[in-house]
Amino acid sequence: MCLTLLKMADEESYYIELSQNPTRFEPISKVTNVFFDEVNKQVFAVRSRGATGVVVKGSDEKSTTSFRMEDKGDVISIKFSYDMKVLAVQRSHKTVEFINFLDGCDSKEYSQSCKGKSTRIIGFNWTNINEIVFITDHGLEFYQVIPEKKTLKSLKTISVGVNWFVFLPESSLLLLSSTTLGNVLHPVYFKGGTLLRLPKFEVDVPVVPKPPKLCLLERDVTMSNIYGQVYIIVLRHQQRGLANMGAEVVLYQLQRESPAKRTDVLRLNMSGRFALNVVDNLIVVHHQASKTTMIFDIKLGGESHDSYVTYHHPVLSPLPIKPFRLKVTGLPNTAQATQITCELYSPNWIVFQPNIVIDAKLGCMWHVLLRLEPMITMIPDKCRLIDFLLLRSECKMVILSVCKQALVPGHQCNLSTISAIFDKLNQVYRNYLEQESQGFQAGEPGVVRSGRKRNQAVVDQSDMYTHVFSVFVDNKDVKHKFIVAVLMEYIRSLNQYQIPVQHYLYELVINTLVQNNFFYQLHQFLQYHVLSDSKPLACLMLSLESVYPPAHQLALDMLKRLSTANEEIIEVLLSKHQVLTALRFIRSIGQVDTVSARKFLEAAVTTEDKMLFYTVFKFFEERNLRLRGHPRFVSGEHCEQYARHFEDLFGSESFMMPAVF
Incomplete structure (x- = not known):
């Protein structure tokens, strides 16, 4: 019993965990190199010994494949096209080679060299099924790949000095770093054989070194979709000699018609090495030195001194990722020896967007996941907790748990807090009903969005009745007046947001009143239309005549007011x-x-x-x-x-x- 309680308490101590079934691949070694493709979210284990053997693994078995290539030298980068039918391999800084997989592996390769004798290919990315872009130190070269003819067609080139680049495949956005400091960023958007240069913008550099040199590095910049908007996320490290509160993360919201604007700053209050993920619209910041993780939610609000930039603190105190035990083979066949505890925040970790962590030395790829249940006790302010949960996916049952807990003795909230919770839930409920009736409206023009509708959790009347109220009214430890007050507060909130109240909620109220002989209050509710008129409610009142005779006349009056229940009135009168x-x-x-x-x-x-x-x-x-x-x-x-x-x-x-x- 004690061990079980300790284990449960331990489970509740973490709000971030790694996926239980990581993708396993051959670890990096003298003969094996490991590459990651951000478009298809695949790991390539390339073994160079004689013919080059390649094993490709993704998050599921469908994206797993293996093949052999002719050994033509060390591989710099390797990626499949979107449809997995063409493989692109970079072995030099001048050329990218292609292999067709239309009907199995075609050993005959074809290639494309970059333009210009002094030009070097920094990297490449597939932007569509048969479209690829080379990023060179002199700009971009955009090509259409024609597998049937084993050739490439040049679509467009852009000239700009490039230090490094970041690619966001979900939005087909490429970010280029230019100038000596590296702080001038050029967003480029790809769509259907065309590319569009968005307005460039400059990232603030706290201190300009003398002589000037590259200050903004690729490792400190990423892009992500957060709440339907594209953000450039920049990690700014603490500068020596500056008395500040540590490193910070700056968010620039990408615009279509104007330069990206700085909108949010995340206060880390730490210094050292950091890595960023985005999980369920939360910015997750891993800190290697303290082996802890922080989460930030830019929708929860923060401090603003100029109405332009909002400063945020972590939602919760930094905590470590939940410990992870990995099953291994080749060890003595005992229960204790088949699992090892993984080193979290390892120097071997490499983080990719949105929520991927790879340990190439261990041979594992995890997804970073959010644990919502522990936050019920970690966030004592229930209104703030509901605000946080409503912004998460797969949160409905956790929200219902919060509501259920707020009504029971020992954890019971006051009626004003319960009322505020109901209003928050029903405001989202109302918005959902409006969207369903009108169709999803596009956002404001001129803003670069992720292209995906936000599926915000909706807790409706049926959910509340089934999981909260039906259990709540049967709790013998709760006073009946409080039960009625809570139910009426929920009905009040539904009415406030003009949501038609379902009859089973009225039935719950009336049954509670009748069972506890609160007939005067019932009469008042009906006489002053606190309980809205409806045929099911009138029928329920008719059934209560034996215990409360005035219910009969109240029901008839209700049916008359409805003006659509003439048949029912006749039946009632004849039955009497x-x-x-x-x-x-x-x-x-x-x-x-x-x-x-x-x-x-x-x-x-x-x-x-x-x-x-x-x-x-x-x-x-x-x-x-x-x-x-x-x-x-x-x-x-x-x-x-x-x-x-x-x-x-x-x-x-x-x-x-x-x-x-």
Whole structure:
């Protein structure tokens, strides 16, 4: 028991973990080099011994393949096209070679050299199925690859001095660094055989060295999609001799028509080596020296001194990644020896966007994952916690757990906090309903976006009823007045955001009131329309007549107010043997000529009141005379038995007075 509790407590101490089943590949060695393709998220293990053997592994088995190539020298870079049908291999700084995989591996290669004798290829990236861009120290060379002809066609070239580059495949964006300091950045956007140069911008350099040299390095810059916007993320290290609070991360939001603007700064309050991931729209910062990780959420707000740049602190205190044990082979076959504890924040780690960590020496590729459950206890402010969770994917059950916990003794929040939580949930719920009815609206023009709609979690009435309220009302430790207050607060919030309240919530309120003899409060809720009129609610009230007689009249009044429940009102009156009242009602709404006579005659017979039956029968005889010119019922009305019953009671020639009521 104690061990179980300790294990559970240990599980709750981490908010970041590595994926349980990492991609395993042959580790780097004297004969094996390891490469990563950011487009297809694949690891290439290239073994050079005689013919070059290549094993390609991705996150699933479908992206795993192996083949052999002729050994033509050391590989600098190797990447598959989007459709895995053409392989590009760079072995020199002048040429990229291509191998077709249209019908298996074609050993015959074709190549493309860069333009200019002094030009060097820094790297390359596939930008579409059959499109590739060479990044050289003199600019860009954009080509169309034609596999069938084993040739490349030049589409466009751009001249600009390049120090290094960063590529964001999800948005087909390339970022080039130029100038001596390296701090002038050129975004380039690729789409369907064309490229578009976006406005260049300059990154602030705290101190310019003398003589000037490269200050902004590739390792300190990345690009990512965060909340549907493309950001350039720049790590600024603490400068010696400057009394500041450590390194910081600066976010520049990319624009289509104007230079990228600095929007956010993340305060790290540490110095040393850092690595960045983006997980579920959170910026995750790993710090090697302290072996801890911080998370930042730019949507949660921060401090702003000029209304342009917002300064953020970590959402939570820095914590280590959850320890990871790796299964290994080749060790003595014992339970203790088949697993090893991996070194976290290893010097061998290389981080790729958005959430990939590779240890080439160990031969593992992980995905960095967020653990939401521990944050329920880590973030004591429940409103801030809900704000945070609503921005995460796969968070619905965690949000429902927070709501459930906020209602039970020991963790119970006050009613104002509960009300604020409901409002936050229902504001998102309302936005979702509007988007569903109107269609997703595009964002403001001129802003570079990720092209993917944000799927924000929606907690609806059904979720709250099933997972929270239905359990809450059965809790014997909670006072009934608090239960009613919470349910009414949720209904208040739904009404505030103009969300139609489902009848099962009203049913929950009414049943709670009835079970605890809160009839006066029930009467007040209905009389002053705190509980909105509906047919299901009226039917529920009718069923409560035996325990609360006024419920019958309250239900009838509700049905009358609805003005769409005339049939239901007639049925209720007839079931209560109030036949004359039912006749008056149909006359008041102008339905005398259309209602079924048989239904009323049957109800009159059931009362065993001869004079009542006489009155009803004569009422419909008068209707027949007015509509058809004779008092008889036609065969389609199925009233023969009631005509015979009338004759048995009063004779064939009745001289009694006509129906009056």
